[in-house]
Each structure stands twice: as structure tokens, then as C-alpha cells.
Amino acid sequence: MTRYLIPLFLAVSLSACGFHLRNTLTLPEDTPAVKVDSAVRYSELVKLLNRGLRASGASIVEDDVPAAAGKESFARLQIRSERWGDLPIAIDGSGRAQEYSLRYAVIFSFTHPDGSVLVPEQVIEISRDYVSQPTDVTGTATEREILADELRREMSASILRRIDSVIRARTQEKPADDGNGAG
Numbered sequence: 001m002t003r004y005l006i007p008l009f010l011a012v013s014l015s016a017c018g019f020h021l022r023n024t025l026t027l028p029e030d031t032p033a034v035k036v037d038s039a040v041r042y043s044e045l046v047k048l049l050n051r052g053l054r055a056s057g058a059s060i061v062e063d064d065v066p067a068a069a070g071k072e073s074f075a076r077l078q079i080r081s082e083r084w085g086d087l088p089i090a091i092d093g094s095g096r097a098q099e100y101s102l103r104y105a106v107i108f109s110f111t112h113p114d115g116s117v118l119v120p121e122q123v124i125e126i127s128r129d130y131v132s133q134p135t136d137v138t139g140t141a142t143e144r145e146i147l148a149d150e151l152r153r154e155m156s157a158s159i160l161r162r163i164d165s166v167i168r169a170r171t172q173e174k175p176a177d178d179g180n181g182a183g
Contacts, residue, residue: 035061038079048156081107
């Protein structure tokens with residue numbers, strides 16, 4: 001009997017506290033095609049963002065497609081900057097770093113084809129700590145690369161969530177603005 005009551009209790013308590021799973025990013029039907037631009041030519045972040053946008057139903061504009069007659073027919077997700085940094089946070093008795101904080105910061109903006117700003121330029125910074133043994137350089141480099149891949153995936157998800165939250169807020173505002181015809 002208690003085997004069934006415990007999961008039921010946990011489910012009720014989670015729903016009572018307001019917990020819910022994140023919705024997936026779904027762009028409105030009228031969303032134009034999106035082009036992801038980056039200052040870094042072959043950025044892994046751009047690949048992840050393109051994959052995430054495709055999964056949300058967006059059409060992706062490839063790099064080699066020019067704008068039509070000086071006017072863009074696509075929305076633009078501009079990755080203005082990607083920065084990495086290692087900050088030592090613990091040292092041993094010999095003064096060698098034992099633990100680092102890996103930091104990843106991205107500056108981005110999202111604009112409509114008409115040039116209006118949907119998501120203004122903003123910064124997202126993510127960091128993770130890792131242990132670095134001075135005697136095991138190979139293991140540290142491998143661990144750092146795995147951590148960097150994880151941070152790129154998290155960054156892509158964070159950017160897409162920001163875009164999603166702005167789009168959801170705008171779609172919820174539209175019925176209120178079109179309301180009673182006052183004005």
C-alpha cells in the first residue's frame with residue numbers, strides 16, 4: 001500500500017508547489033525563416049542553435065543565401081560574441097591551481113526581417129567548476145573539453161528559452177491589444 005502512496009504523495013506535492021516541466025520551443029506559424037549569424041565562422045554554438053530552431057519548426061536560412069534586393073526576408077539571430085575563460089579558484093601548497101571555474105559568455109540579439117528587435121542584445125554567462133590535477137594534464141584537457149561541450153549545449157538551450165519567453169509573452173499580449181477596439 002505504501003508503495004503506491006509515496007509516488008502519489010510526491011506527484012501531488014510537486015503539482016501543488018507549481019512545478020512543471022519546461023515546454024519545448026514552438027515558434028508561431030507566421031514566424032519567418034531564421035538565419036543564425038556569428039562572429040565565429042564555424043561555431044559549434046551556431047550548429048546547436050540551428051538544430052534547436054529546426055526542432056522547433058523554424059526554417060533555417062543557410063549562410064550562402066543573400067538578402068533579396070537589399071531587404072532581408074528572414075529573422076536574424078546574431079551571436080555577437082562568444083568568450084571563454086578559466087579562473088583558478090583553488091591552489092595547492094606549491095601555488096599550482098587545483099580547481100578552476102570554466103566560464104562561457106555569449107552576447108546575442110534576435111531581430112525581425114523588418115529590423116525591429118524581438119530580443120534586445122543581452123549577455124548570458126554560464127560557469128562550471130572542475131578539478132585539475134597538476135600531474136594529469138591529459139585528463140584535465142579531456143575533462144575541460146567535455147565540460148565545454150556541455151556548456152555549449154546549455155548555452156544553446158538558454159538562448160532558445162529566452163527567445164521562446166519573448167515570443168510567448170508577445171502572443172499573450174496580442175489578444176489584449178486587439179480587444180475592445182478602444183483607442
